[in-house]
Amino acid sequence: MKPTDISAPDYFHKVVDCQWACPAHTPVPEYIRLIAEGRYSDAYMINWKSNVFPGILGRTCDRPCEPACRRGRIEENPVAICRLKRVAADFKDDIKHRLPRPGPRNGKRIALVGGGPASLAVARDLVPLGYHCTVFDADPKAGGMMRSQIPKFRLPDTVIDEETDYILDLGVEFKGGHRIDSLKELLAANYDAIFVGSGAPRGRELDIPGRKEAAANVHIGIEWLASVSFGHIDKIGRRVIVLGGGNTAMDCCRTARRLGGESVKVIVRSGFEEMKASPWEKEDALHEDIPILNYMVPIAFVHDNGKLSGVTFQKVKAEYDGKGRRNLVPSGEPDETVACDDVLVAVGQENAFPWIETDCGIEFDKWHMPKVDPKTFVSTNPKVFFGGDAAFGPKNIIWAVAHGHDAALSIHRMLSGEDINERPLPEVHVSSQKMGIHEWSYDNDISADKRFKVPHRDKVIALKDIRAEVELGYDVKLALGEAQRCLNCDVQTVFTAPLCIECDACVDICPMDCITFTENGEEDDLRRRLKAPSPHHDQALYIADGLKTGRVMAKDEDVCLHCGLCAERCPTGAWDMQKYLIDMVHAGSTCQSKARSAA
Amino acid sequence: MTYIAKPKFHHPGLKKNELGYTHRDYEGKISTLCAGCGHDSITASIIEACYELSIEPHRVAKISGIGCSSKTPDYFLGNSHGFNSVHGRMPSVLTGANLANRELIYLGVSGDGDSASIGFGQFAHSIRRGVNMTYIVENNGVYGLTKGQFSATADRGSKSKKGVTNTDNAIDLVAIALQLGATFVARSFSGDKDQLVPLIAAAIRHKGASFIDVISPCIAFNNHAGSTKSFDYVREHNDAVNRLDVLVGRDPISVDYAPGTVQVVEQHDGSRLALRKLDADYDPHDRLGAMTFLQKHAAKGQIVTGLLYVDPDAEDLHTHLNTVETPLNTLDEQALCPGSAALDKINASLR
Numbered sequence: 001m002k003p004t005d006i007s008a009p010d011y012f013h014k015v016v017d018c019q020w021a022c023p024a025h026t027p028v029p030e031y032i033r034l035i036a037e038g039r040y041s042d043a044y045m046i047n048w049k050s051n052v053f054p055g056i057l058g059r060t061c062d063r064p065c066e067p068a069c070r071r072g073r074i075e076e077n078p079v080a081i082c083r084l085k086r087v088a089a090d091f092k093d094d095i096k097h098r099l100p101r102p103g104p105r106n107g108k109r110i111a112l113v114g115g116g117p118a119s120l121a122v123a124r125d126l127v128p129l130g131y132h133c134t135v136f137d138a139d140p141k142a143g144g145m146m147r148s149q150i151p152k153f154r155l156p157d158t159v160i161d162e163e164t165d166y167i168l169d170l171g172v173e174f175k176g177g178h179r180i181d182s183l184k185e186l187l188a189a190n191y192d193a194i195f196v197g198s199g200a201p202r203g204r205e206l207d208i209p210g211r212k213e214a215a216a217n218v219h220i221g222i223e224w225l226a227s228v229s230f231g232h233i234d235k236i237g238r239r240v241i242v243l244g245g246g247n248t249a250m251d252c253c254r255t256a257r258r259l260g261g262e263s264v265k266v267i268v269r270s271g272f273e274e275m276k277a278s279p280w281e282k283e284d285a286l287h288e289d290i291p292i293l294n295y296m297v298p299i300a301f302v303h304d305n306g307k308l309s310g311v312t313f314q315k316v317k318a319e320y321d322g323k324g325r326r327n328l329v330p331s332g333e334p335d336e337t338v339a340c341d342d343v344l345v346a347v348g349q350e351n352a353f354p355w356i357e358t359d360c361g362i363e364f365d366k367w368h369m370p371k372v373d374p375k376t377f378v379s380t381n382p383k384v385f386f387g388g389d390a391a392f393g394p395k396n397i398i399w400a401v402a403h404g405h406d407a408a409l410s411i412h413r414m415l416s417g418e419d420i421n422e423r424p425l426p427e428v429h430v431s432s433q434k435m436g437i438h439e440w441s442y443d444n445d446i447s448a449d450k451r452f453k454v455p456h457r458d459k460v461i462a463l464k465d466i467r468a469e470v471e472l473g474y475d476v477k478l479a480l481g482e483a484q485r486c487l488n489c490d491v492q493t494v495f496t497a498p499l500c501i502e503c504d505a506c507v508d509i510c511p512m513d514c515i516t517f518t519e520n521g522e523e524d525d526l527r528r529r530l531k532a533p534s535p536h537h538d539q540a541l542y543i544a545d546g547l548k549t550g551r552v553m554a555k556d557e558d559v560c561l562h563c564g565l566c567a568e569r570c571p572t573g574a575w576d577m578q579k580y581l582i583d584m585v586h587a588g589s590t591c592q593s594k595a596r597s598a599a
Numbered sequence: 600m601t602y603i604a605k606p607k608f609h610h611p612g613l614k615k616n617e618l619g620y621t622h623r624d625y626e627g628k629i630s631t632l633c634a635g636c637g638h639d640s641i642t643a644s645i646i647e648a649c650y651e652l653s654i655e656p657h658r659v660a661k662i663s664g665i666g667c668s669s670k671t672p673d674y675f676l677g678n679s680h681g682f683n684s685v686h687g688r689m690p691s692v693l694t695g696a697n698l699a700n701r702e703l704i705y706l707g708v709s710g711d712g713d714s715a716s717i718g719f720g721q722f723a724h725s726i727r728r729g730v731n732m733t734y735i736v737e738n739n740g741v742y743g744l745t746k747g748q749f750s751a752t753a754d755r756g757s758k759s760k761k762g763v764t765n766t767d768n769a770i771d772l773v774a775i776a777l778q779l780g781a782t783f784v785a786r787s788f789s790g791d792k793d794q795l796v797p798l799i800a801a802a803i804r805h806k807g808a809s810f811i812d813v814i815s816p817c818i819a820f821n822n823h824a825g826s827t828k829s830f831d832y833v834r835e836h837n838d839a840v841n842r843l844d845v846l847v848g849r850d851p852i853s854v855d856y857a858p859g860t861v862q863v864v865e866q867h868d869g870s871r872l873a874l875r876k877l878d879a880d881y882d883p884h885d886r887l888g889a890m891t892f893l894q895k896h897a898a899k900g901q902i903v904t905g906l907l908y909v910d911p912d913a914e915d916l917h918t919h920l921n922t923v924e925t926p927l928n929t930l931d932e933q934a935l936c937p938g939s940a941a942l943d944k945i946n947a948s949l950r
Contacts, residue, residue: 074608438601446606501830503635503818504790508643511606511623513613533612549834561606568601571635571818 009428012580016490021068023402026050029490036483043088055159058086062396077451087479102171106130111191116144118197118388121404125587127170138179148226152467183356193411200389204348210301217308221252221346237341240264244346245275252344258466266292310339349394376420377407412587427583444564447484497546499574506566520552617653627677637789637815648799661706664689668710668737687718690725700926705732715751715770726779731915733802733809739817740828747820758825776810782913783809797843804870807913840881840905844873
């Protein structure tokens with residue numbers, strides 16, 4: 001294998017699995033260390049810069065970071081990264097004075113369609129640079145689906161208000177209750193750029209017999225959730241069936257439990273394991289006495305002259321074809337009718353762009369989605385950008401934020417007369433953490449604690465009040481314990497071959513058997529000759545040559561604890577622990593044209 | 600030294616031996632020796648050998664004297680018996696323990712100061728008596744704990760860290776062990792675990808006095824130019840006569856050796872040693888030949904390593920003394936106090 005080029009910004013970035021997995025690339029270990037130090041405001045600001053909505057995301061994020069967390073590969077559970085983010089938000093001091101101020105107006109005007117996370121992220125990045133941003137939203141308040149679809153018992157309004165206000169107070173013009181019905185009109189208003197962050201606002205229909213007749217008691221999940229959110233609906237029948245297995249279904253069933261649904265069931269086509277809902281959301285539903293029935297396909301709404309009485313299901317089973325694809329085939333068991341008073345349909349969301357006229361220069365693909373460049377987020381109209389669910393279909397908040405950053409950068413470059421396809425490289429800092437012979441500027445003593453549970457409100461009380469937040473968040477002590485579980489994967493093991501005397505001290509001390517000195521070879525061959533098995537080929541091998549014996553140092557990054565013992569036991573300083581920080585490029589980052597610097 | 604404990608987490612894919620232990624289960628406390636010390640690699644090799652042999656840790660007694668090397672039993676086999684004796688007295692304590700309980704595996708760990716100076720006589724007599732043990736000398740040629748004075752194994756003409764030349768002749772413990780009748784004699788290097796681990800495993804399985812001299816560079820005081828026990832010097836002058844694979848039980852020899860290059864030695868306990876010859880003329884059953892070979896190569900400045908001598912039919916002290924088969928602590932009252940008739944018989948035999 002070729003020696004590893006650790007100066008490539010991506011190499012160490014990938015080792016910080018959580019940060020690499022995060023669409024916004026939030027520097028997770030960095031803020032977790034600040035939480036452990038009790039520097040909540042600093043931790044919050046790191047998040048705010050990167051993901052814009054730490055308090056909201058700390059309660060609702062889909063957490064792609066956690067399945068990626070290295071800790072999950074050495075014991076049962078990853079670090080509770082998401083809930084630690086909430087800790088930063090819960091315990092911070094007033095941070096208003098740390099927010100950017102709007103720069104001198106540059107005379108450029110941006111229109112943003114939809115007041116959700118994508119648009120707000122764009123505005124957050126552009127207003128400080130002097131752009132005049134106008135956000136249009138059909139709802140009276142900003143927040144989009146964060147406000148309309150996420151139940152208040154998961155995300156209180158106060159949190160949404162606080163974090164949307166941080167952005168609006170920068171000087172964003174927010175036009176609430178103003179639905180954009182025509183892109184053509186908006187284009188005619190001569191904005192310098194338009195950003196479409198209107199989400200995926202339409203709930204998918206379930207067109208089966210009885211749907212029309214029983215319409216009074218069959219509700220589309222996201223519309224129903226929005227109505228509950230805005231206070232238009234405050235009760236539901238005693239027996240409720242929720243159709244669908246995603247997170248919206250989980251929100252629907254838990255909301256129904258609080259509006260009079262005594263017997264609420266979630267019924268899904270697929271198997272329980274394959275449901276789209278996050279495991280923790282399924283857990284929360286089960287905890288609230290909501291059974292989840294699987295392998296049942298709804299085939300008809302049963303009604304008595306328009307009065308819904310139940311849903312009939314066909315029983316299916318999963319079969320896998322030669323290519324490993326799953327097919328649901330009838331199991332042969334008799335159909336089953338489940339009695340109910342109301343049905344909530346949460347079988348997916350769709351985009352809808354009836355307001356975009358065909359002669360606006362926006363091309364659509366065969367799935368009726370706008371053609372959007374995945375890097376720059378520009379549409380086929382060079383002045384119109386898309387982001388969030390409006391760009392590539394339903395995802396989640398953290399993706400919308402990431403899209404927002406990238407789109408804002410494109411808009412800023414375009415309006416500065418620069419090529420939007422040219423993306424500046426991120427700035428990378430790598431610095432030694434050595435403080436003394438065996439002292440490091442981070443706590444390298446690995447905690448053996450298991451993941452700490454987030455305290456929940458008592459179920460009886462929680463189910464009585466739809467606005468009572470269920471999760472109470474970690475207290476300071478629990479937060480410290482959980483923060484200590486982080487392995488500091490951003491503190492990298494950096495090897496300098498010319499200093500190495502091949503004494504094997506690092507090999508002997510490494511608790512995870514990560515390090516091997518051996519003859520070089522092709523990757524597959526080398527991986528077989530490592531000291532410990534190397535099952536994850538997506539995890540890099542760090543190779544260094546230039547040793548006196550002609551061998552190479554091969555370190556499997558997979559399960560390294562970043563405990564620094566290799567560096568502590570190295571007599572010559574060939575190993576060092578160096579903190580890697582990457583500054584993702586946002587609109588207006590300083591040094592955009594400067595060459596990158598790495599190890 | 601390192602202040603934090605080595606994390607208990609281990610690689611999720613670590614293999615387990617017949618007892619269900621990983622090699623991590625054979626570790627002791629974290630080393631307090633200098634970073635990079637060769638002794639730590641020997642510690643790791645002992646751990647590896649015991650893991651590979653699926654030894655029950657509580658069936659091992661590790662006994663040492665004084666010095667950097669004699670501290671190391673604290674760093675391996677944390678669940679074994681241990682005795683850190685006075686300077687140079689490891690062989691006596693070991694001999695006594697062995698006589699009292701012949702069923703344990705005895706690991707004597709010592710250094711060049713402990714065995715070649717203050718304990719030289721003890722070393723000689725334990726070897727001479729054929730005590731069933733594995734005697735490992737972690738040989739760095741200096742007194743590390745007292746800041747690097749030459750020890751008795753430092754080569755004549757080698758230089759100290761300060762540049763002083765050693766004018767005394769060196770004691771070659773391997774040569775002495777051969778001369779005194781050790782039945783398993785090897786030399787190795789802390790920086791070559793591929794060679795060292797099987798040697799330790801074979802020595803443990805050998806019934807008789809096994810002696811391994813392991814060159815172990817002292818990073819702090821003896822790893823400079825002019826030293827003959829530095830990493831660089833040993834790597835440049837290492838003349839390995841053979842490579843060893845230890846085969847326990849009925850495992851077939853799965854490695855594909857070229858014909859005539861492998862010599863299989865069967866030991867008393869059924870374990871077999873597959874020796875890959877690196878030097879065609881070297882015969883590990885020829886004690887005299889080995890001594891000559893060693894002296895010739897030493898004169899050329901070469902360090903001969905490998906399994907230098909083995910007597911597969913060795914006997915140990917217990918056989919010589921015709922002692923009771925069971926450990927003394929399991930002898931019951933009947934055996935210990937056979938009654939007046941037995942006493943009368945003994946007395947009669949002495950009249």
